[in-house]
Amino acid sequence: MKIRQIVSLVLAAAVMTAVSCEQKEEKPAVLSAPELTVRNQTASSFDVTWAAVEGADSYVYTLNGSEENATEATSVSFTELETGDYTVRVKAVAGQSESQWAEVSVTLSESGVSGEDGFELTAETDGTKLTLTIRPGDKEMPYFFDVLPESYYVKDFNSDKDAAFDGILDVAVENYGTSAFDIIAYRGDTTWRVDLAQYGELNYFVLLAGIDDNLGLTTEVTVKEVSLDINTSSNTFVVSDDEVTQTSVTVSVVPSNSDPYTFILTDSKSIEGMGQAELRRAVLPKTNPEEVSTAAETARWDNLSPATSYSILVYGYDDGVITTDVFVHEVTTKEASVDEELTFELYVELTGPQMVYMEVDPSNDEAMYFFDLIPMATYEKYKDDMVQYCLDVCETWGLSPSRYFGQFASVGKEIQEYDQLEPDTDYILFAVGMEIEFNDVTFFTPQFSEIVHTEPIGGSGGLPELTFPWFEFWSNDMDEMGVQIDPGVGGVPYVFAIINEDDYNTYYPSDLAGYFKAQYEAAAYDGTFAEYINSIAHYGYWEGTVHVASGYVYYMVAAPVTVEGNNVTFGEPHEAAYSFDLF
Secondary structure, eight states, rough: OEEEEEEOOTTTSSSSSSOOOOOOOOOOSSSOOEEEEESSOSSSEEEEEEEETOOOOEEEETHHHHHHHEESSSSEOOOSSSSSEEEEEEEEEEETTTOOOOOEEEOOSSOOOGGGGGEEEEEEEETTTTEEEEEESSSOOOOEEEEEEHHIIITTTTTTTHHHHHHHHHHHHHGGGGGHHHOBBBSSSSEEEOOOGOOSSEEEEEEEEBTTTTTTTTTOOEEEEEEEEOOOOOOOOEEEEEESSSOOOEEEEEESSSOOOOEEEEEEHHHHHHHOOOHHHGGGGGGGGGGGGGSSSEEESOOOOOOEEEEEEEEETTTTEEEOOOOEEEEEEEOOOOOOTOOOEEEEEEETEEEEEEEEEESSBBBBBEEEEHHHHHHHTTTTTTHHHHHHHHHHHTTTHHHHHHHHHHSSSEEEEEEOOOOOEEEEEEEEEEEEEETTEEEEEEEEOOOOOOOOOOSSSSSSOOOSSEEEEEEETTTTEEEEEEOTTTTEEEEEEEEEEEHHHHHHHHEEEHHHHHHHHHHHSSOOOHHHHHHHOSOOOOOEEEEEESSEEEEEEEEEEEEETTTTOOOOOOOEEOOOOOO
């Protein structure tokens, strides 16, 4: 049995992997061919769209072998066409590099095609990937379709196609409100591709029906069952608690066979009420392929919250596919003790221009406390009432004190690094013992460290140049984008945003300040525009996720920025593009 030490930063509403960092993959040396989708087909026109290809500068396309045309967009429209057969080919281009041609065929017909309930629906599978082709008899009729895993369709809707389709439309209204029809409606022939690996199931149901602008049905609901050709496993798991403290959990996991599997830890509240399909979909994006096991394992998670319920999720995993049900093992950390005489040894050291290393060592390793590194301006405001500072932090997060500190309070020695501090600023570290009783929080005597001063950004020649050598984003889910940014220079403030195509055409690149001012006004930020920019600025490598509306082309833009008093200056901007379709 081998022992795997895992340091986990557990967030309250997100499933986290039992790994402290991710490895960056090498960028592909060869451009990928675009994946083409036909949309908005009529008797005399159609559009072809594709997701942006990583590394591509532009795209070349042809229609029925005609002369080649170039575009920097990720779609092309063909209009005023005669009825008949058409073939569109598209390839990605970057300098002298080109991808293979991608090809899609379209048939334009005045009468259209006829099929069950007015649709011809075909489905092709390749591993976990599903390709749907939909040909409505009425090319102008709006319609909508979706794919449900068997666990949703059979268990949640009792195999009732009408109830299932109503449920899909209810979700659309919940997500998009009065704009739902404009966002989800299709017209004409459509080819649609999706990877179903996130659900980890064998069987799926395609639901399809015509809709009107009030989301009422104009046809019967067509349903088609689809099965994937993927491997499954009979593996089961026994999980036992080895050691549970106030801030750590150590468990042993024993599989029933040698099929590959993995496991992660989450706050139990984040998966409360989830069925198997929801669990598989939640854990797949958080799975690290490098942390797959075939034998018994012992794992430890640290930095947990006292008296908190956690769930260890164990599941088969092979080549990007979840191969078993997700097994849930629940464990609750011990309660922290209360020590009104709690004292601290505080150490803080500047280790970079805007980076500090900190240690907080309490006199009682089982007592609960809170610590934070704050600017001196904040210290001066609250130094006579640090309790109010703690309460204001809770209000900023929109959480009650008992909930916030129950989640973010510490027990035992803490070692932290902060690497996105404001330049040329004094900071001080403080810690305070505490007690949580139901909804009440009591704070004891705070202690403070020596002051540490971050370095100013050097030079007086204006904004330093940022090259952003690692600058990309991608779709993790139907409404979420993953982001990685390396500005190339540490300690230089910059801002970034993921903006839709309309805002991109309006603001980029000449009026980036106008975009951020619009966001500042929309956020109703309690402060000046300069203070708002300071609150969203970054100073080094950043990795995370942002939420977006599905079905649009997005651009990520970033630029260095300086704030002097109330004056905000943006430097040379950079951009990357990506698009994805509503799932």
